[in-house]
Amino acid sequence: MQERQLYYQVLNFGMIVSSALMIWKGLMVITGSESPIVVVLSGSMEPAFHRGDLLFLTNRVEDPIRVGEIVVFRIEGREIPIVHRVLKIHEKQNGHIKFLTKGDNNAVDDRGLYKQGQHWLEKKDVVGRARGFVPYIGIVTILMNDYPKFKYAVLFLLGLFVLVHRE
């Protein structure tokens, strides 16, 4: 009987984690982007986006990338996506494009950030296009990143609370 109760509480916890996971994966499927929600980490896009803003992305194949649009891309070999604006595009007849980006608040374009020898970005590097944003909420993520102990403490407390509290 005890084992059942314990298994029940563990399952409860598992269900909550699974729900969060499924919502995230569901968003991934719906938007077509690997990372449908990102946080702006630097001030390179001010005054459009500030550090700590939360962005919602979509990555539909049909949307063409045009100059002046804001894209979120990932440079090969780097984990962190970058949010910048498209500056120049070279487009072939078959739809294959190469583009150059620059942050609004930066003095120079992003060539310095790209991989050694890479001068242009391609469609495959794009994580998504910003479709909506919520200001300031992402500061929590930045805090949790800067102070990993805070993150583990929050997750631990949440887990403990769900496992122990029996409603």
Next chain:
Amino acid sequence: MDSAVAEASKTAVAAAAAQGGRTGGGGGSSGAGSGSSCGTGSSRSGLLDKWKIDDKPVKTDKWDGSAVKNSLDDSAKKVLLEKYKYVQNFGLTDGHLTLCTISCFFAIVALIWDYMHPFPESKPVLALCVISYFVMMGILTIYTSYKEKSILLVAHGKDPTGMGPDDIWQLSSSLKRFDDKYTLKLTFISGRTKQQREAEFTKSIAKFFDHSGTLVMDAYEPEISRLHDSLATERKIK
């Protein structure tokens, strides 16, 4: 940042889901057919202690509605199982656990598949898993609302003659939020005649708890026995 973002979003969603999950799990939790706990409520002495059978008098936070209901429910289960020596039937609980396990299984499959085949290729499998998961959640909610309802315990009483099917006793209770009236309902389904009879009482929880929050079994047990006997004697007359 990507993983940090993912985790942050998951935490935020988990916090939100925890609110919803808890109330959903709460309905099922009080329906979990396990008569093992008397040490619930504010006693923070270890995880497993909370679910051990306890002969010490139960002390709960008298202002916490759910803790009070839990302790009343557990004591009622304990009385039925120990005093009358009925055998607990775990059918409903097992059904609930199975549904939850299948849902978690879909989630795990999605997680592993996505890890093995990075995103764009895993899209169809992910879509399938997500939809299945939410369908399972729907089934679970229907199961909890209609099949389990507020049933705490299903127990079997052996037929005195030794032959024939068992009698079934079902215990269910309700205590509204911020209300002090606790309703306990006992249903008896005869094994032989398949007739169903119920008896219930609604009393204020103040009748069963003393001012420090301890459940007074001397006041509570006779109520349960009265319900039980009223159903059992009818059977003998008929």
